[in-house]
Amino acid sequence: xxxxxxxxxxxxxxxxxxxxxxxxxxxxxxxxxxxxxxxxxxxxxxxxxxxxxxxxxxxxxxxxxxxxxxxxxxxxxxxxxxxxxxxxxxxxxxxxxxxxxxxxxxxxxxxxxxxxxxxxxxxxxxxxxxxxxxxxxxxxxxxxxxxxxxxxxxxxxxxxxxxxxxxxxxxxxxxxxxxxxxxxxxxxxxxxxxxxxxxxxxxxxxxxxxxxxxxxxxxxxxxxx
Numbered sequence: 581x582x583x584x585x586x587x588x589x590x591x592x593x594x595x596x597x598x599x600x601x602x603x604x605x606x607x608x609x610x611x612x613x614x615x616x617x618x619x620x621x622x623x624x625x626x627x628x629x630x631x632x633x634x635x636x637x638x639x640x641x642x643x644x645x646x647x648x649x650x651x652x653x654x655x656x657x658x659x660x661x662x663x664x665x666x667x668x669x670x671x672x673x674x675x676x677x678x679x680x681x682x683x684x685x686x687x688x689x690x691x692x693x694x695x696x697x698x699x700x701x702x703x704x705x706x707x708x709x710x711x712x713x714x715x716x717x718x719x720x721x722x723x724x725x726x727x728x729x730x731x732x733x734x735x736x737x738x739x740x741x742x743x744x745x746x747x748x749x750x751x752x753x754x755x756x757x758x759x760x761x762x763x764x765x766x767x768x769x770x771x772x773x774x775x776x777x778x779x780x781x782x783x784x785x786x787x788x789x790x791x792x793x794x795x796x797x798x799x800x801x802x803x804x805x
Contacts (some may be wrong), residue, residue: 584725585725587638588656589598591671593681595770598632601632602631602632605632605635605673606632606634606635606768607614608631609661610720610750611661611664611689611692611693612634612658612661614692615628615656615657615658615661615686615689616628616656616658616691618685618689619655619656619658619685619690620708622656622681622682622685623681624655624656624679624681624682624764628654628655628656628658628659629658629659629662629725629751630690630795630796632798633751633794633795634658634661634662635662636663636793636795636799637659637662637663637666637667637723637749637799638662638663638664638666639666639713640666640721640747640749640801641666641667641720641747642666642667642720643655644720644745644746644747644755645720646666646667646671646720646721646746646747647667647670647671647672647718647720648671648672648674648717648718648720649663649667649672649673649674649719649720649721649722649723649724650673650674650675650676650710650713650714650719650721650722650723650724650738650741651663651673651675651676651725652675652676652706652710652721652722652723652724652725652734653675653676653677653724653725653726653731654675654676654677654682654683654686654701654708655677655679655682655686655698656682656686656689656709657675657685657689657690658726659725659751660673660675660699661689661693661695661724662689663723664695664698664699667698669710670672672699672700673698673699673700674700674702674713674716675699675700675701675702675734676702676703676704676706676709676710676726677701677702677703678703678704678705678706679711679727680703683701683703686699686701695760696727706726706730706734707730707734709731710734710737710741714741715719717741717743718741718743718746719741719742719746720742720743720746721742721747721748721749722734722738722742722746722747722748722749723749723750723751724738724748724749724750724751725750725751725752726781728752728755728768728772728775728776729771729772730773731750731775731776731778731779732775732778732779732782734750735748735750735779735782735783736782738746738804739782739786739787739802741805742804743804744804744805745803745804746803746804747801747802747803747804748783748800748802748804749799749800749801749802750779750783750799750800751797751798751799752797752798752799753780753798753799754778754792754798754799755772755773755794755799756768756769756798757797758772759773759775759776759777759780759798760773760777779799779800780792783800784802785799786802786805787803787804787805788800788805789802789803789804790802790803791797
């Protein structure tokens, strides 16, 4: 029975509970730790998905039998590595990163791990570069974790290029708490808020099943009809 004071049960979460769950369900491989370390070493923002979110991504793509996944927002490759865990050996990821420092770091990590033949890092603005891989589709899933203003365009591309029964996934679905009911700030501008609200309306209107899983900042999931 849910706590009447919490719509999603989040009041039950504590640091101790998260530590217990992470240690049990989300062990980090050496290469995943190296990807996290590369963020700090290169002075990049620590905006990667959490360990639990990464495990959830792997689970979702495995459940649909995904083999071809597109990722918008690579950073140093942590979420790509998580997604790879849910793919078979012949599975492949095309991941887009605008920051050349991050893209180089990700390529280095993928090569060191020996998975560079399975992960193609496409450097450049995703809105301009996604069209270059359309001939390789349809894809099984698209994971969006990039500039919030671009989410509606990325979602529209995903809905057009993901197979029937495939997934559109997006991190930061709650927009750091600014999705609704709060005034814009330096963390989330009015443009960001409007874009994210439009993204949610697109997902709800164009997917046969869609929801937001209450991870710390929300993981939006939609099934392409």
